[in-house]
Amino acid sequence: MNLISNSIKGLHPAYFAMVMSTGIISIASNLLGFTGIACMLFYINIIAYAILLPFQTIRVLMYWNYLYKDLCNPKLSLVFFTTVAATNMLGAQFITVVNQPEIAKIFWYFGIFLWVSVSLVAFSALFIKCEEGPESVIHGGWLIATVGTQSVAVLGATLASKFVSCGSFVLFSSIVWWMIGSFLYVILITLLFYRLVFFKLAPEALIPPYWINMGAIAITALAGSIICLNIPKIGGVYPEFLTFTIGFTLFFWSFGTWWIPLLIILGIWKYIYHRTPFKYTPLYWSMVFPLGMYTACTFKLSQALEIPFISNISKYFIYLAYFAWIIIFVSMLIAMLKAATAKEATTT
Known part of the structure; x- marks a missing residue:
């Protein structure tokens, strides 16, 4: 019971990035005809969301002081938009x-709320x-504010034709x-460029959410495509x-x-040149999301x-998304198993 209580108290808002990442890869799979994979990821997402949402609700109601501390932390405050994106992606x-x-x-009504x-x-x-x-607080995770906002646009535009009396x-x-969402991206990416160019970037400061630089603009392109x-x-x-x-x-x-080749170069610089060890955190799901989102937005x-040859990019990119999802999902399970084993060892 203490393990669950401590998990709720310290629930990182980035855990909802798993739901939004799994959701968009499922949607991209469905667009490309991989319906079996799309359905499997859909049911995994239902389970994940059904666990995370009650945990977050309990945290709001019973552990408000921990939540308030995270909200007042400029490194984490905008990461809470993962809850919005996760809801709309599901x-x-x-x-x-x-x-x-x-x-x-x-889900759209709840996502708006x-x-x-x-x-x-x-x-x-x-x-x-x-x-x-800015050098100590600005990072790619701030762009999740754009992701959350555009997720409302994506689901709303997708559902518009289903509203008989108020579709327009x-x-x-x-x-x-x-x-x-487009305005937020322009503002936040400007601040991010300022931080990257004019302040020293240490390898440990190049955290996984920097991949949201591409993911945030990819979901903006997806929303625009669905609207068109x-x-x-x-x-x-x-x-x-x-x-x-369209323009x-x-x-x-x-x-x-x-952004894609630039982010790859930065990743090589961190993990190969500086040999930064890989250690799982929920922030790594923000590296999976852009791959699935770029696949879906390119197809749409x-x-x-009406340029079919662009969709060929999606047919190859989806496999990168699958590979990244499997790596991070397995890493998450291993980290959870290690945490549970360590907790059991301390109590015996």
Whole structure:
């Protein structure tokens, strides 16, 4: 019982990154025709979410002081957007993998509630409590704020056609969220560039969430692609949005593609040149998410632009996503087993 209690007290918000990573790889698998893998990952995600959400709820109700400490920590405050992204990614699985739009709507409503709550609390805490310099607090995990915001746009745009009486309003709302998420990306990536260029970057400071640099812009491209595909289908949304959205979606996808080789070079610099040892933390799930998201957004972009050859990238990238997911999932299980064994040894 003490083990569970301690796990809840110290629950890292990045654990929800497992759900959002597994969710997008499941969706990408479904898009590419790997329905069996998509369903398997869907059920794994349901189990993970069913464990993490009650834990987080108990933490809010019973261990508020621990949660408050994390929210006031500028390194962690924006990482709480993983709960928003995880909720919406699971909702997106319900509609794309198992075709359950009514359940997906419930997740979208809950995702909106979480987005409003986390936005108000996390950014307020960041504005009021942060007293450290950019070199010590800014990291790629801040861009999870963009991921959480764009996840609302992704699920909303996907569900828009399922709202019989207010589909145009839902799609318009999704466009608004897409623009908010795009604004957050532009602001936060500017700060991140400033930190990377003008302050010394130690190998240990290059934490896994830096891969969210690409993941955040990939989900922005995915949201834009889904919006582009749905604007012609749903009346009430100005057609002028289509040209604007297509152009910016291609812009975001191009920038995300540019990040990939750069992040690989930084990874080689850290793990091979400096021989930094690999030790599992929940933050490593933020390296899996961009691979699945880039696969999905590239496939959807090829449909939105009607350029089929782009989708060939997705057919190869999905295997990188599978490989990364397996490595991190197995590492997580080993870490959990070691922690349980160590706890048992101390009590005997």
